[in-house]
Amino acid sequence: MRYLREGEQLYRGTTVTFTENATLPEDLAGLDSKMAQLSKLKENKRVLGMYPLKMWLYNLGDRGFDQFLDYAAEKEGTLSLSPLTAALPFFQPDSDLRNWLVNKAGEAPSLIDSGKIYETQIRMENYLYNRGFFYPKTAYEVNLNEKKQQARVVYTVDPGRVYKINNVVYELEDPELSRIALMDTANSPLKPGKRFDVDYLKGERNRISRNLTDNGYLLFNNEYVYYEVDTTSGFEELDIYIKVSKPENDTIHRRYKIRDIYILPDAKMANARNNELDTLVYEELTRSVTSVRSTYKIVEDEHRYTEKSLANNVFLNSDDYYSTSKSNQTIGAFSNLGMFKYSTIQTIPIDSSGFLKYLDVVLKLEPLKKRDLTLEFNTSTTSEYLFANYANASYSIRNQFKRLDLLRFSLDAGIESQISSSKVALNTSEFTAQASLLFPRFFWPFSIYTPKTYYPRTVSNVKLEYLNRVFFYTLFNTAFSYGSDRFEGTRKQQLSLFPIDVNYVRVPRRTAQFDSILDGNFLLKQSFQEQLILAPNVTYIYNSQAINNNIFDIYFRGKVELAGSLFYLG
DSSP, X not given: OTTSOTTOOEEEEEEEEEOTTOOOOGGGTTXXXXXXXXXXXXXXXXXXXXXXXXXXXXXXXXXXXXXXXHHHHHTTTTSOOHHHHHHOGGGSTTOHHHHHIIIIIOOOOOBOOHHHHHHHHHHHHHHHHHTTBSSOEEEEEEEEETTTTEEEEEEEEEOOOBOEEEEEEEEOSOHHHHHHHTTTGGGOSOOTTSBOOHHHHHHHHHHHHHHHHTTTOTTOOGGGEEEEEEEEEETXXXXXXXXXXXXXXXXXXXXXXXXXXXXXXXXXXXXXXXXGSEEEEEEEEOTTSSSEEEEEEEEEXXXXXXXXXXXXXXXXXXXXXOOHHHHHHHHHHHHHTTXXXXXXXXXXXXXXXXXXXXXXEEEEEEEOOSEEEEEEEEEEEOXXXXXXXXXXXXXXXXXXXXXXXXXXXXXXXXXXXXXXXXXXXXXXXXXXXXXXXXXXXXXXXXXXXXXXXXXXXXEEEEEEEEEEETTTEEEEEEEEEEEEEEEOTTOSEEEEEEEEEEEEEEEXXXXXXXXXXXXXXXXXXXXXXXXXXXXXXXXXXXXXXXTOOOSSOOEEEEEEEOOSXXXXXX
């Protein structure tokens, strides 16, 4: 490496090997590569994994120009370069170009550093300790390539024996807190016989905290959960004791019930006008329509939204215990509507001396502009001398029917021309007009019960399409679809049902040249007959990747469609 000084070695990676007597559990496959990534030394970045361009730029600005000037000084007697170097200011050590190469564009060479090698060794031992290997031993050596001034660090690891969980004991003093924390211990990552792992402790802490915050423990967080580990229970086994510390200013953790739920569809205006706004009370009924599930108080100056459309997206219920997950789900539901700039939830605890605490929930929304216009224009060319222009105009109206609906109109137009040396000939022209209406609920002639967690939507769409291929045909297509889809809040499963999907195709013009092509292809000829196509369809999607970060995921998409040319016209 011509830019490295004597004694410097460029770092070229880390290798981890285990001793012959090392025994690793199956769930720790690939442990060597994971440990190699713990290295405090990092290789220089390479373009396409081959050439360290950023390091070369750094060396050029740091030492490359100086080496060139040294070369010029040596050749002064035979070939004078002084006029050239004097005329080029970027050769100077403080030039803007050299500063840019060193500090912006370049990357300093990653050199072997014994201090960082030792820090990596400590890191690896801590990592093994957290995976259940309590007595690991590591050693390292640096393999040098003196000719290339490069080096690689090789760590040899003896992890020792892994400790396993013997017993998991929950020592929770509060009976109510204990009951809720232990509701789903079947999902606990801590199981007798499993390998000890700090990540399992973190997972169990999060599980307990999630159970409690979803059942009224508003002020609880996972920092209250702590562990005591006893390694004297047996040979290479340990007992884990799970405990919950008391809150700072109380003897027990308190549960909170929701007293009132306030919805502010325009929070900015509500804050500006304080108590001048009207409050509408909406009672949401249960599925049996015999009792009230929840009461919502909607605070606004004018009746912009129907009460039901707002309540359909709120997952918290009055007189229920407060749930952090349902609060986040509510924020996500309003964010996905495309109606509001932001949505936030504020909790206001109510002062009370009793064992059970109450709070008010305030949902604050800020609406987007009611109307939105988007214009787009594109131009493209091809190697076959085709020149195309495309334009799109989209106009959206939000909440036109006061049901958080979205009405959208779009116009698309384009032409394609053949360019030659003598003239420009129009090849293709097309025009599409489309209108769609989306409601965040089901609209059917009969009642369909759908839990809020499925985010139902009803979509209707009308499209008029004109396509003119000058040398072949002219086609008109009219399409209409009406249906709905629903998906879980996790988006793991999605079901789309479109009972109405109609296309009416007309081909008023066909050239003789195009007819000769159709005569040789029966299926293609059928596609260009005047016809009415009915295609009701159902689509089901399952995607496990939506909620998990697994190595292997499942994606399934199934569609049933009653499609075909059921009616021929003309």
